[in-house]
Amino acid sequence: MGDPSGIGPEIIAAALADPAVTGICRPLVLGDRVAIERGIAVAGAQLSIVSAPDLVPPVDPAPGTIYLRELSALQPDQMLYGRPTPAGGDACYRYICTAAGLCMDGTVAAMATAPINKESLNSAGHQFPGHTELLAELTGGHEVVMMLAGDRLRVTLVTIHEALSRVPELVTFDRVLSTIRITHDSLSRWFCKTPRLAVLALNPHCGEGGMFGDEETRIIAPAVAAAREEGIDAVGPLSADTLFHFAAQGGYDAVVCMYHDQGLIPLKLLHFDDGVNVTLGLPIIRTSVDHGTAYDLAGTGKASPASMKAALVMAAQMAQAVTHAGPQDPSPSGRGCPKGG
Numbered sequence: 285m286g287d288p289s290g291i292g293p294e295i296i297a298a299a300l301a302d303p304a305v306t307g308i309c310r311p312l313v314l315g316d317r318v319a320i321e322r323g324i325a326v327a328g329a330q331l332s333i334v335s336a337p338d339l340v341p342p343v344d345p346a347p348g349t350i351y352l353r354e355l356s357a358l359q360p361d362q363m364l365y366g367r368p369t370p371a372g373g374d375a376c377y378r379y380i381c382t383a384a385g386l387c388m389d390g391t392v393a394a395m396a397t398a399p400i401n402k403e404s405l406n407s408a409g410h411q412f413p414g415h416t417e418l419l420a421e422l423t424g425g426h427e428v429v430m431m432l433a434g435d436r437l438r439v440t441l442v443t444i445h446e447a448l449s450r451v452p453e454l455v456t457f458d459r460v461l462s463t464i465r466i467t468h469d470s471l472s473r474w475f476c477k478t479p480r481l482a483v484l485a486l487n488p489h490c491g492e493g494g495m496f497g498d499e500e501t502r503i504i505a506p507a508v509a510a511a512r513e514e515g516i517d518a519v520g521p522l523s524a525d526t527l528f529h530f531a532a533q534g535g536y537d538a539v540v541c542m543y544h545d546q547g548l549i550p551l552k553l554l555h556f557d558d559g560v561n562v563t564l565g566l567p568i569i570r571t572s573v574d575h576g577t578a579y580d581l582a583g584t585g586k587a588s589p590a591s592m593k594a595a596l597v598m599a600a601q602m603a604q605a606v607t608h609a610g611p612q613d614p615s616p617s618g619r620g621c622p623k624g625g
């Protein structure tokens with residue numbers, strides 16, 4: 285359900301009132317009854333709540349119904365809009381842990397998360413920069429990669445939630461190569477058979493022959509060469525300022541970026557409304573909205589549910605791909621692939 289003080293409950297209600305979502309999956313909400321009731325009212329949705337303490341939704345769920353596992357019973361002062369609390373952060377932690385557990389034991393096929401406030405998660409004593417790192421730990425310490433995807437562009441990140449000043453020391457040969465590998469393997473599995481990857485430079489103009497930095501020649505180019513030797517269709521390092529123009533025109537299936545804002549600024553410029561965050565490298569399927577808790581909009585009914593809907597639909601499609609193709613079979617599409625799903 286995400287942060288009870290943010291827009292999570294209302295965008296969930298809006299998404300679950302849409303037959304395009306409920307037609308492709310049987311959603312089970314992990315959250316707080318009062319927060320979801322409030323979200324339904326804010327979204328103006330015609331939905332009723334059915335408690336599902338131990339059950340998943342039935343094969344033929346009743347229309348207009350939200351199946352809810354109540355994992356918290358927050359007091360009104362613990363879910364004031366725009367006012368995160370440690371209790372709310374702790375509740376988010378429980379929702380995420382329970383969802384991961386249900387995915388790991390096969391009770392559910394996938395999880396899609398609404399936004400959390402990272403500060404409130406940490407104020408509750410859970411020291412994680414976000415869902416991504418928490419899920420990596422909960423599911424066995426896998427190396428994970430954050431991908432954000434829309435119809436025109438997909439980006440993956442070598443470094444995620446890090447201070448910009450630390451990025452150069454974190455961009456290592458091993459990290460760049462493993463990000464390329466995980467991007468390639470995950471795209472091959474879920475989205476397209478032979479993905480074409482562009483790998484970005486860290487510095488302007490690829491370091492301009494060493495004038496503006498040498499990470500390109502020391503680290504990124506050797507990592508790209510190593511990936512190519514493994515049969516991965518990756519090119520780079522390429523200058524970030526121009527590459528996105530070509531990637532958005534369909535030149536690449538994903539762009540491997542060195543740091544958070546290098547990739548997420550172009551992605552959100554093109555896809556703020558409908559982008560989906562996917563955690564690659566986990567043993568479970570996890571998607572998420574591409575935006576935050578939007579405290580300025582919480583309770584106003586103005587928040588767009590489009591990214592929440594897209595995250596639910598993508599999670600369901602990924603789960604169906606596993607069911608229909610088997611876990612190791614990539615989708616049957618040829619070279620290059622439609623983005624977003």
Ligand SMILES: NC(=O)c1ccc[n+]([C@@H]2O[C@H](COP(=O)([O-])OP(=O)(O)OC[C@H]3O[C@@H](n4cnc5c(N)ncnc54)[C@H](O)[C@@H]3O)[C@@H](O)[C@H]2O)c1
Binds near residue numbers: 573588
């Ligand atoms: N998936 C996640 O859990 C996730 C993702 C991003 C940010 N966050 C967290 O959210 C908190 C707030 O982050 P922020 O302010 O940088 O980003 P934000 O996305 O919450 O807000 C940025 C701007 O976008 C607008 N906005 C966000 N979602 C919208 C929607 N659905 N419809 C219309 N407008 C929308 C907001 O009103 C605000 O003006 C932080 O704690 C951050 O870490 C969580």
Ligand SMILES: N[C@H](C(=O)O)[C@H](O)COP(=O)(O)O
Binds near residue numbers: 415416544561572573
């Ligand atoms: N970097 C993401 C974004 O800006 O959308 C976001 O913070 C989500 O992170 P988690 O999925 O790890 O919570």
